Amino acid sequence: MENDEICVVAPNRLVTPLAEFLPLQQHAIPIDEQFKSLEEYISAPYNKRTIDPYTRSRILLLISIENYSMFAKYQMARYIDDDALKKHLSMIxxxxxxxxQRLISLIPADESPIETAIxxxxxxxxxxVNLAQNEADDYFKQVLDFxxxxxxxxxxxxxxxxxxxEEGDAEHITRGRTPIIKGRPTALQHRHPMDEMRVHYDLEDTSLRTIMNYLTxxxxxxxxxxxYRDAVRLYSEQLIRRIxxxxxxxxxxxxxxxxxIGDPHISxxxxxxxxxxxxxxxxxxxxxxETEPLMRKLWGELLCQELGHFQLALVLMERVEGKNATKLLDNVSISSLIEFEPNLEYIEAVLATKIDLQPYDGEFVPEDRLPSDWPSFKFREIINGRGSPSDEVEKRWEHNRSLHSI
Ligand SMILES: [Fe+2]
Ligand SMILES: [Fe+2]
Ligand SMILES: [Fe+2]
Ligand SMILES: [Fe+2]
Structure with missing residues (x-):
């Protein structure tokens, strides 16, 4: 049987999706069988006009997760003096x-960087929103809401x-699934780097879902x-570059x-x-x-590849650190999934109660209760000292709208 066939779940799961992830009970593709020809690195791009917004979101989220995972292994290998282990890391x-590459190549050439940013x-x-709604650690949930x-x-x-x-309508991209409304104004988001530190969780007292939320x-x-940093060079208009x-x-x-927020004591x-x-x-x-058949096939295949990585990681953990990893993660299950759904109600509730908050000493307090020497006040003044691009875009947009309504 082909890997793809093994990995794609039965169609009835679309009707009754699995609400629980049980990684040790799933099929895994051995690492040696995961390499492909260069031709297969490149996927057929999606149609930006017809793609379901949640499918696009899944692609962008998984691109993020893959890029993070790849670079984490480069970083890890720097501090490891064990040739066999380095070889395994290099392989994964x-x-x-x-x-x-298979995921990034799904983004079509005619999708502008501003469209991708949306x-x-x-x-x-x-x-x-999904993470916050499924976060049992109250402090981490506050950080997510903030x-x-x-x-x-x-x-x-x-x-x-x-x-x-670009005379584009963002609603054609989001299709009304996500509200396009004002949040905490971007100009007020610039904070001193010291004010960005939060309190970390302890691995021992943390649920797997919290750790998944953190990594995601x-x-x-x-x-x-x-x-965004890379997109600056793709435009010549100064406002776009500044935004x-x-x-x-x-x-x-x-x-x-x-x-x-992550536990710094993790091995x-x-x-x-x-x-x-x-x-x-x-x-x-x-x-x-996922409802798109080709994407279901891809998600299924990559899932089974990752289960191969996970199983190898458990073996390495046991060999290198002497921990009985399978026992440690025995009966491992995560009882809720990352799902996308309309969330206006949740967002409005957070807006109503948390719009004025800012961080102070790892906690969130209303801005009018911050001490006058809060480091971010001075920092914000410096950053916005020659004007705020995010305020300017709003002014220009309102100006254009007033011209059109005449
Ligand atoms: Fe991966
Ligand atoms: Fe953002
Ligand atoms: Fe962000
Ligand atoms: Fe992986």
Whole structure:
């Protein structure tokens, strides 16, 4: 039987999706069987006019997760003096790269960077809502809700930029699934790097879903930071270049914030196993929701590849760190999945209660209760000292609208 056939789940799962992920009970493709010809690295691009917004979101989220996973292995290998282990890491890393290329090549050449940015912000808003709704750690949930209102505002600013610069309607991309409304204004999001530190969770007292949430959101914020930074050079209009630069900085702040939530005492092999588990978990979630047949096939195949990575990571963990990993993760299951669904009600509730918050000493407090020496006040003044591109886009958009209504 072909791998693809093995990996695609039965069609009836579309009617009754699995609500629980049980990685050790799934089929895994052995690593040696995962290499492909270069021709197979390149996927047929989707049609930007007809793609379902949630399918686009799944693609962008999985691109983020693959890129994060690949680079994590480069970083890990730097601190490992064990030739056999380095070879294993190198092998999995090569497959992550191939998976990443298969996903990135799905984005069509006629999709502009601003359109992709709108897709990224829709993805992260919907992902953050799902994560927050399934987050048992109250502190981490507060961080997710806090950041949700910032990415919400990015979606709103990019939508206006798209209208002004490319005469595009962002609703044609989001198709009403995600609200395009003002969040915490981007100009107010610039904070001193010291104010971006949060309190970390302890691995021992944390659920697997919390760890999956952490790895997922870190990957998504990181990818947007990299994408926006790179997009600056793709435009000649100064406003677009400034907006992308501004957004890259905020995503970098979000990344710093989320990174600081992870347990710094995690061992390298435990980290590897959890990163692989998160990849598999995300593909499994994507597969349960996907209706596009070709994408279902791809999610199914990549899921089975990741389960191969995860199983190898468990073996390495046992060999290198002497932990009985299979026992450690025995009966491993994650009882809720990453799903996208309309979420206006949740967003409105967060807007109503958390719009004025800012971080202070790892906690969130209303801005009017911050001490006058809060480092970010001064920092924000410096960053916005020569005007705010995100405010400017709103002014220009409102100006254009007033001209059209005459
Ligand atoms: Fe991967
Ligand atoms: Fe954002
Ligand atoms: Fe963000
Ligand atoms: Fe992997």
């Amino acid at each position: 890393r090569r497959i992550e790269s191939m998976q990443l 897709g990224f912000e829709q993805m992260v808003v919907d992902t953050t 950041t949700l209102l910032e990415d919400l505002d990015h979606l709103y600013r990019f939508a206006m930029l798209y209208d002004i610069m 959101v870190v990957a998504a914020e990181r990818e947007k930071m990299l994408f 992308f630069a501004e957004m890259a900085e905020i995503e970098g702040q979000h990344l710093s914030q989320y990174e600081s 390298p092999m435990n980290n590897l196993a959890l990163i692989e588990l998160n990849e598999a978990y995300n593909y499994f979630s994507a597969l349960q929701e």
